[in-house]
Amino acid sequence: MIGLIRVFTTENPDILEQHGRIISEFYGVPVLSRCIPDQPLGIFDEESEAKALPKIIALGQSMEEEGCEVLVISCAADPAIDQLRKSVTIPVIGAGSAASLVALSYGQAVGVMGITEDAPAVLVQLLGSLIVGYNRPEGVTNTTDLLTETGRDKALAAAKALQEQGAQVILFACTGFSTIGLADVIRRELKVPVIDAVEAEGMFAANRYKQLRN
């Protein structure tokens, strides 16, 4: 079983399983989704990140005990990934590193889209000079802002601007873009390949999971 960690708190099973559902449908693998306790707003600054780290580690450890064979930290910032890798015996995949590694496999110029002020550190570290630009859709600080028609147009404009800067591929530095299905909109409208962070983490997780079944 693939264990997927959401780094915020929700009681709503539909929201909890948003990423796991995408991965199950895309790759035909079972995913168990769990979230960290007592952080309904997730990680949004250094203090909230520091509070989340021990929770992510404890959750990952308990999911390994429950029988998970692969863990996924489903957040583009890869919070607690190094610490969790040291705390369990199974592989730990992060959304941010997974998306970056897919981009590295192609070796093409990458335009990064996110909702934070800057691209997550893990992306910059892995991709270095392959990144030709980072763009946050205008006025968007929350993925729900992208659900309106205006939001969708802003997202397309952001991707287009990155293409004009020389991006040969668009990379999502936010898993919230997956939830709203933005990759297919950009692929269809702009005919540009998109590396979706949830699809990327799912690809590596499913590959490892299937191998265990051979």
Next chain:
Amino acid sequence: MIGLIRVFTTENPDILEQHGRIISEFYGVPVLSRCIPDQPLGIFDEESEAKALPKIIALGQSMEEEGCEVLVISCAADPAIDQLRKSVTIPVIGAGSAASLVALSYGQAVGVMGITEDAPAVLVQLLGSLIVGYNRPEGVTNTTDLLTETGRDKALAAAKALQEQGAQVILFACTGFSTIGLADVIRRELKVPVIDAVEAEGMFAANRYKQLRN
């Protein structure tokens, strides 16, 4: 279509298509295989590598012109990858970097197996301290040596030694291991995950190819 470059010369279509066939069967994608001219022994030293580089670039360019949408250099040393990436507009995947990126996605200790004296530079560069050891099966300098029962036992012994050095995953730094189906033998006998270089390059290539079909 995925274009796959073999970095040696063969007139035998069965041999030419060994890697492409694995990828087509594994991922359900079409692969066109081509080889470079006039180098039946492939790349085995600096001089033969220097001779091969312009041929790989010319072949990749002509395969793009023929309609390939993704290129794969199917050799664990990733020969000519940087130059070919600069010479075409489509993504170029290399067997060595692909396998390394899969290992990076897990973050686990890697034991590398190959038939050369040292691990290819691209692996060392990408994996750094994740590599716990490199091992060449005793007496093996050619993958056909592995086709005998003795060869198979030597390969298992090499993998086992890497596990004893702390490897949590075995990575093949030789595409010849794919041709003889060694990954499944090691997975079955030693219950250790194996990153097979042809499976890895195929995973990234198929992912990109399928995205273009959405």
